[in-house]
Amino acid sequence: MQQRADTAGSARVLVVDDDPTVAEVVAGYLDRAGYTVDRADDGPMALTRAAAHWPDLVVLDLMLPGMDGLEVCRRMRGHGPVPVIMLTARGDEEDRILGLEVGADDYVTKPFSPRELVLRVESVLRRSRPATGTGTLAAAGLTVDPAARRATREGVELALTLREFDLLAFFLKHPGRAYGREDLMREVWGWDFGDLSTVTVHIRRLRGKVEDDPARPRLIQTVWGVGYRFEPGEE
Template identity: 55%
Template structure:
């Protein structure tokens, strides 16, 4: 078995697929490529990589469907590539479970850095043992989270964001601060944070439409309140 991290690249443009694969291999990854969603779907049913890079606009089984299928059974980090750069399109990919996205055309160096960041957060040192904060029990080593209702299924990026909040209760973070701390971006689309916060609320809040733990601080950002607050604003 290879000691190198594995990356699966799903891209129907042969030139882009080859260049992406070559750059990632040069960065030390074992790379397997697929030119369509159906082939990738069949292969990923049995073996999942450390990171999945998938074009959103694929023939047949598209990137959204592929991401959704993978997300139902794994928290493997997903980097979505898209030729459509509107905020709505990027949000659509994130809503399907993608952890990160790049809008075409993109610099290959940026692709390398995004993949490194996804992998580093997935396999990096946990830094602490299991702990409880408010309604959550968090296992940093196993990257698992429980509420009173049972274990919560999180994507890789959802987990990173929740862990950051859990380790800094009551502190207010702006969206830009969260982008840098959790995504490793010094610039980027702040809507990414909004989407992930909404998804976390759907998984940890008794009523996601009236959150009492993951609160919005209007004009400032977000704050995690372990004890909750019956009068919390959305």
């Protein structure tokens, strides 16, 4: 897996969309923002381009011919972690949830502002960079190394997406305190606004990876009327 870029000028973004007008506009805005841009108009081409030059981030249309964006995301994630911003043609919650369920880090609903998309790209890339000055975090058999972007459970490495990793690290930093979904979106995603179902889906996915019984979570507990609390219990 390649190292992530530290600046816009060296970050490579793969834009995958079968609409040439959308792809051209998005690529143009990203290019002017200083990113190196690759383009693909279908799933197989996207996988080929990614294999040739592993991207730092993928802007991925959900509705692609043949192989849809969900499958492209799954296959890319099978080769290594990569931040994904999903483009959805509709505002349906089901589409957004599906994208988040396969590990998309963000989504933008068409029609969208290209300038907003560039800001989302910058935000996701900034969050994906290794943290500095933060030591290893550990509790309840979980260990998170922010500098290495590595997390383990009972010594076994966890396959976490960018947001799942950040969410777990945040919980380990702040045990025993309840946070609302708005708080988590602001502190973990860095957004002051957005669809709160994003937080709900990531909590569910994270529970599936760190809990003995995700249906009866012991570590990431629901605080009714408030949000969620990480409760490591007795060490």
